[in-house]
Amino acid sequence: MEAGRNRRGCLLSVVQKEHLKLDNLRDRAQGLENNYVFKNDRIPEYPRPEIHVSHLKHDTDRKGLIGIKLFRGFRNPWREDLVWWGLSVGREELRSAEQRLLQETYPNRTEQQVQDQQSFLGKFASSPAFKKSSRLGSYRFTFPLQELLEAYSLQFCGGQQPLMRVYQTHLYKQEVMYVVLVHSPANQEQFSEYPLLTDDPNAVCCYKDGHFIWRPEAMCETHRFELFRNDETQLMEARPCSPHQVYVWDNVGIALHVEDKLLEFDPLRLREKLKFCKGEKLLHAPVEFDDFPLAEATVRRFWPEDPSPLERDEEPDINKAE
Numbered sequence: 001m002e003a004g005r006n007r008r009g010c011l012l013s014v015v016q017k018e019h020l021k022l023d024n025l026r027d028r029a030q031g032l033e034n035n036y037v038f039k040n041d042r043i044p045e046y047p048r049p050e051i052h053v054s055h056l057k058h059d060t061d062r063k064g065l066i067g068i069k070l071f072r073g074f075r076n077p078w079r080e081d082l083v084w085w086g087l088s089v090g091r092e093e094l095r096s097a098e099q100r101l102l103q104e105t106y107p108n109r110t111e112q113q114v115q116d117q118q119s120f121l122g123k124f125a126s127s128p129a130f131k132k133s134s135r136l137g138s139y140r141f142t143f144p145l146q147e148l149l150e151a152y153s154l155q156f157c158g159g160q161q162p163l164m165r166v167y168q169t170h171l172y173k174q175e176v177m178y179v180v181l182v183h184s185p186a187n188q189e190q191f192s193e194y195p196l197l198t199d200d201p202n203a204v205c206c207y208k209d210g211h212f213i214w215r216p217e218a219m220c221e222t223h224r225f226e227l228f229r230n231d232e233t234q235l236m237e238a239r240p241c242s243p244h245q246v247y248v249w250d251n252v253g254i255a256l257h258v259e260d261k262l263l264e265f266d267p268l269r270l271r272e273k274l275k276f277c278k279g280e281k282l283l284h285a286p287v288e289f290d291d292f293p294l295a296e297a298t299v300r301r302f303w304p305e306d307p308s309p310l311e312r313d314e315e316p317d318i319n320k321a322e
Contacts, residue, residue: 015168043245056143058142059141072264073263123224128221128249141273142273163188165194175249178253181194223241276311278312
């Protein structure tokens with residue numbers, strides 16, 4: 001594993017060319033001082049769903065927002081090759097994942113058992129990967145995945161389909177990030193050492209039928225519930241457990257290879273896809289967050305042609321009981 005720091009100054013260890021599941025990651029991390037990834041023997045049972053994601057999000061601070069507006073798109077502000085996006089997971093994606101998990105576990109449920117089943121998966125989706133708050137800034141652009149890939153294809157790939165590769169696994173103190181690299185076929189030789197992202201049913205992340213498919217290794221961060229399966233009634237439920245256990249959590253980062261160029265969008269389209277999000281401060285990551293009145297004023301100033309009110313990205317947290 002390679003040691004380093006990210007742009008926010010956070011320590012991390014990097015594994016190249018692989019997306020390591022937690023068991024394999026622990027083997028590689030032997031000797032590292034990490035109090036979270038090795039707590040697996042104390043963690044209660046939790047679900048491992050398959051989540052289909054059709055939207056990506058890009059969070060930024062006020063300085064980044066202004067740059068995106070003035071340059072009419074996304075580029076790396078530190079003159080690096082990659083622009084980073086994250087998976088956008090909401091209530092509907094989680095509901096669908098819950099139904100898939102139930103159908104795979106109990107394919108022969110009766111109609112009565114289907115009706116008796118209560119929603120449970122949201123109670124486990126407590127990690128930052130599922131929250132509406134942001135650790136990167138108060139401004140969030142959320143685009144349909146296919147729109148983003150089409151724009152990238154036209155602007156960077158000459159209309160061809162971009163290639164996706166297994167790029168890296170990042171291990172932070174408490175976070176694991178699986179990085180997918182997206183690049184032009186023209187750069188195939190440059191990135192040939194990285195495996196192509198295939199439709200592997202056992203992979204943490206893959207791409208199929210216009211969606212990223214994410215199979216979280218650790219979706220809770222703080223484990224307040226234990227998954228209980230009743231094979232006789234063919235029901236699943238989340239049962240409160242005590243004491244709570246704090247564990248690693250995982251997410252997927254999508255890195256678009258842009259070199260020193262710009263992934264451009266019409267300014268009005270940028271404004272349509274922009275929302276305010278609440279900041280979530282980290283101790284060792286100095287990020288500047290704006291309150292909502294300042295965010296409103298900033299957006300009005302830089303998009304005077306669009307008088308629509310700035311929306312908040314505050315869909316009820318999917319980890320709360322309905």
